[in-house]
Amino acid sequence: MFELIQNATRHLFFTGKGGVGKTSMACATAVQLAQSGKRVLLVSTDPASNLDEVLGCRLGHTPTPVDGVDGLDGINIDPQIAAAEYRERMVQPYRGVLPDAAVRSMEEQFSGSCTVEIAAFDEFAKLLGDDTATSDYDHVVFDTAPTGHTLRLLTLPSAWSGFMESSTTGASCLGPLAGLQAQQAIYKKTVAALGNGDQTTLVLVTRPETSAFAEAARSSDELRQLGVLNQRLIVNGVFTASDEGDRVAAAMQKRGDHALEQIPSNLAELPRLSVALSPSGVMGIDRLRQVGRADHEASGANTGSPLNVSPSSTELPGDLSDLVDGIAAKGRGVVLAMGKGGVGKTTVASAVAVALARRGFDVHLSTTDPAAHVAATLASESLERLTVDRIDPAAEVEAYRAEVLATAGENLDANGRALLEEDLRSPCTEEIAVFRAFAQSVAAGTDRFVVLDTAPTGHTILLLDSAMAYHREVSRQGSEVPESVQQLLPRLRDPDFTQVLIVTLPEATPVHEAAKLQEDLVRAGIQPTAWVINQSIAPLETTDPALQRRQSHEQAYIDEVKTLSGGSAALVPWQLQPPTGVDALSKLGQRHHAPLESRS
Template structure:
């Protein structure tokens, strides 16, 4: 394989969920330490699987990777970062202010917006403060799926502008004096991000039209942010060894056609290509194989003897349709096919004569593209953050702004300009969409796991926002968590692939949902090559690799299997 060119100290690997950012960033780090460099890999993904890929438990401090001298890694854990950030701001006032005032401050710092700014605060220290990484030749950031990454990258300018324009003493983030102290660090972070001599951003993509569209959108938005030192890494390039297998020929043609139709902006970028690797990329040996391997290095293997496979998606839809109404949520790690599964369920329900709304809370989703046709009874919508923010600001100003003098109204408007406002505005729209399930079907293609859990957590904290804004709590919000916990009203479907990391991540998601009182209705194993009928040696080897993961899921819960289709 050809690794991305390393010409700067800092590298960012970003792209649509599931394209292989973590494995490619780890393989690059491993190659660098083999050449004598000291490398730190940092994950900013709330749903990070960096420790699993590297085979070493990680914390928020640089941890040496066993059997890879010179390679270190850490996870920026948003929850831990929020706890530390909260204590840094509130701690100095303990024993100084009354207990009620301390409790009020802690309340301000308990929301999802604090989690996000705290994670960024930790990220900014690593990127903007050279002393924090002084012992390393290269810093590699394995970033979150695209929507979250873009939000993370826009925060430096957003928070710098917010701090510069603030005139009050507090906001939803707490005392502004604490943020003011960070202005120099944030400015250094912005400078380093946009300095082509310091930072390279690698846009990772599969040879798929949707993945390349997402990479082009990311490229355009990064250029607008002043980040211009960009590279394209095409991962998992598949070419059939010999023509004649329908699945292998279709996969080859799909990749070739997608690359040929690549957006012009992407096509102009320097590009590297990594071949399709039949085996997994978890563990150092697998990563070393990733660096050494060539496409087609697959030993001859005996045919796979299949037992009974789980049923397909239609059996699941048939059971869902019996209720006649309610909410179906597809959840899982980015890139496992949540959008496609959600669209398939919505279209199938509509074709059975039901009224259906298909919507998304994922800023990087493509539900319209997934449907691709007009289906009677099916309405496709999207929760647009910009529109929801505008509506929310108008509502709050009309309610809480009445009777305020000029200074008071200016402070309220300032608070509503903070990036935190988006979280609560989008959350309200999410609750309204769920409410539609009272008399029809609503299929929700949700955001990647970390963001989704933060969104669900917001339900518990919503009453605090009501007190701040003086808005009445809508019934849709009041009833949201009871509805999500009602297995008759809401069917939660966990989508995964028959691979190590997606299955482990889905198991963690199921655990998080259980803590919120939500039990999955079923699991969907998507894009199975084992079930596709392929006889291509590379794809058959990947199908053989799927077997233990299919067995693991199917033995534990209701499971359906979707074959990869030519």
């Protein structure tokens, strides 16, 4: 990482989807900057932060010296706590004034991802927009950068007060902004600093995988459009086989090489650093000091003595087929595959749908994913008794936007309307817009199996529940709500009708993010059926030293999933060939621990 360290700007933001290693890369950069003699502040507001775990020390909400690294302080801000404090400041004045149903609706409105996003940015702004707050440091390294949605919100006209006062109900994302008026000067300074390439570098962290590159490319474009131009790319987890005779290792290297050859053009033009796969994760100060060093990469994060751990000697969860048997016993209903981006929930949903269809059931497979990966996963192949379509979020959002602008936006001035239009581009708005189409798909589960990839979050379900309750309270017009929407919440909360599969990877961040998802679902009255651990190396037969060490590393997270799921878990092995097409997906649902291609 020498070049990045040598030319580091004062502010460095690391961003990337869950599980790509952005925390490790941020920590490695901060440690190596401090090692070079600089005073460094490392900040994380990642909801699933494992900053303490990576650094090996306990951090808090104020700068705390990092053990073993002179000149390095860290702050581990919990955005959930920040959001809770923010929510209470916003809701408290209305307690005892508005009906209880209205207060509950407001509380849920302030419980979602947009509130966490704004509260996190509020913490960023205190450190980035106020020079006096970090005057003791040469560099400030941020783990998790603000999203494009947050930045757009904060650059809009300051037409807050009148519009905010009329937006205390429903599913708006604007509520979280209501308490930000007083700090607009700091926010403007913060946005300006983000766009100043002499002050700030945005580091996109990704894996050598096609889907991860696509996500990074979208983020890069969106942030460029908002003026964040000084960008760099770290490709983390690049694997080089130590023995080309090992079929698993050779296939893994080939897949990574292919993704790198097909890297999107906007990423290809960025300054790039490749970091070798760390078989056991990048944990501890000593390991962080070595990340990106030429001698470390040459000596090989992918080499070392094999561990005396036999994949078959550890107790692994059952196969996906066991879960499918339990689902099939219901005879009909809805199966939801849920999880963070990049964990393979589309593959799992498609495999479950194919397995049910081959058991003789009528199955409808659908997705709300804007990229429509379901069709690609099936490779456009057909299967008797299986139908496939997609809920088009763009079309649903457009219809929803037109409806809201024609009603709530009818009497707004230009600034108020601009703010409303931005609100309607938020992640929560897309969830709400898709909700009605989703309800129709769920209703079809009364006479067949409906398998849905990318379901609404627990927050969305509660948000709709509270908004509908308030609507009924103040207007008594519940009869106007479509039947499919009226029945949706009871259906989702009925374990005999809806079965939720939480999909994750056997790694720290995906498992911890999935645990938070499970908490969110339980809060919404939905009990997950099972967890699916995807792309596991643990059951494979390999002689590659790095992969053997990786197998041992995975075991702790597999055990954690077994505990979190109450023993209801299945494991899907990493496949030598990408699992696309009906036959390949069928293999994921067969009774075996290793992919069929690896057996002699």
